[in-house]
Amino acid sequence: MQEEHWQGALWLGRDHCLLAGVSGSARPHAHYAHQLLLATGEPLRLSVEGRAQSGRALLVPSQRAHAFELAGQPLLALYAEPLAFSLEQLEQLAASVPAEPEALAERLRQLPRLPLDARVRQALDALDEQLVERISARELARRVSLSLSQLERLFAEQVGLSVRRLVRWRRLRLALVLALDGASLTEAAHAAGFADSAHLSRTVRELFGIRADRSLRHLRLRLLD
Template sequence: MNPTPSWQGELWLASDYGLLAGTAGTTQPHAHYAHQFLIAQRGEVQALIGGQLQCAPVLVIESGVEHAILAPEQPTLTLFAEPLAFELQAVHQCCIEAGASMERLAKRIDDLPRRTLDARLAKALHRVRALEDETLPAEVLAREAALSISQLERLFTGSLGVSVRRLVLWHRLRRALALALAGSTLTAAAMAAGFSDSAHLSRSVRKQFGVRADLTLRHLRLRVLG
C-alpha cells in the first residue's frame, strides 16, 4: 500500500498528547509509542489494527500495536496520548464524550489526572519531555535520575513496557516535527532534534507514522499548547 500526501489540517501539540484534526490519508503499517484514538468527524473511520480490519466512529489503537489507516480523505480527529501519562480507558471515555470537537477533547484531556509514577521515573520523564539538546544519552538521563543505566532500563521496561531509547526517540520526533511545522527545513529540524540528517528523520517518521514527512508536513498547521 502506498501512502498518500492527503494528511492535512491542524495539529495541536501539548507536552503529553497531540491532536490532529483534518483530512486523514492512508498509511503504511506502523507502530508507535503513543496510544492513538481515531474519531470520525462523520461516518466511520477504517483501519487495520493488529491485523484485523475495524470500522467504527471511534477506534482505539494501543501503544505498540501495528496498524494502518485505510480510509483516504476521511475527516478525522486523531488523538495521540502518552501511556506514561494517561490510563487508556479514561482517555477513551473522553473521546466518546467529546465527540469530534477538537476544543472539547483538548479541554477534557487537560482536566484528566495524570498517572502517578515512581519519583525516579517522573524525574527522568521530566528530563525527556524538556528535551532541548541534540542528543540525550542514557548515561545522562540515568545520572540525572540518580540511577545506574541498568536500573533505569529496568524501571522503564519493567514498569512501563517501553525502553529509554524508544521514549527518547518519540520526544525527538515530537521536537523535530514541531520545528518543521513552525517553518524550519527538514534538515534544520532533524539536526536540532538529534537526527543525523533529514533522511534519518524521514525514515523515523515513516517507521513511526507510516507516512512521508516531506509530503505530510507541508499540509499541517501547528499550534503548541501551553
C-alpha cells in the first residue's frame, strides 16, 4: 500500500514543536513527547495502544504507542517534552486555545515550564553543548557533581528518559532542523551525531512511524526560538 505524506508547516521550539497541516501514513510508534492533537476539520481518529479514539482534541501521553487510523486528517499537532510540560497543562490548553498555530505558539511561549533540579538543568545544558560528540553519562554526572546512579535517577524522575535516550531524542531534533532546512539526510545525520542516514531514518521510523526520505520534503520549517 502506498504511503501518504504528512504535509504542512512545522513550528519548532526548544522543548516543543507544532505541526499545522494534514496527517499522512504512520505505522504504530511511540516517542518521548506528549502529543496533543487538535482537529481543524472532522474529528480525528486515532489508535492508542490498540484502542480506537475519536474526538476534536486527543491527548497521547509520552511513550504510548499510537497511530492514525486515517491519513489526510487536517490537524494541529503539538509535541511537548515531558521535562517542560505536564499532561495537566496540555489538557488546559486543549480546552482554552483555538486550533490555530499562532495562538497555540503564543500560549506555549507564556506557559511556565516545569521546575527542574539545578543539576539536571546543568546536565541538559552540557549535553546540548556537546550533542554531536561522544557523550559519556558518567562524565556528564561528574560535571554536575553527581554519581552516575544519582544522575540517572534524577533523569528518570524529572526528564522521563535515560541520558542515552535523551541524547538520541535531542540529536533527532537537530537532524530534523538540518534536513528541513535543505540538508540531505546524509548531511543531517552526520552533523547531528548519527552514524549515517540509515541510522537517522531508522530512528525517525521508530519514533514517528514515518519514512524520513519521503515525508520531510513535504514539511516547511519555522523556528520558534
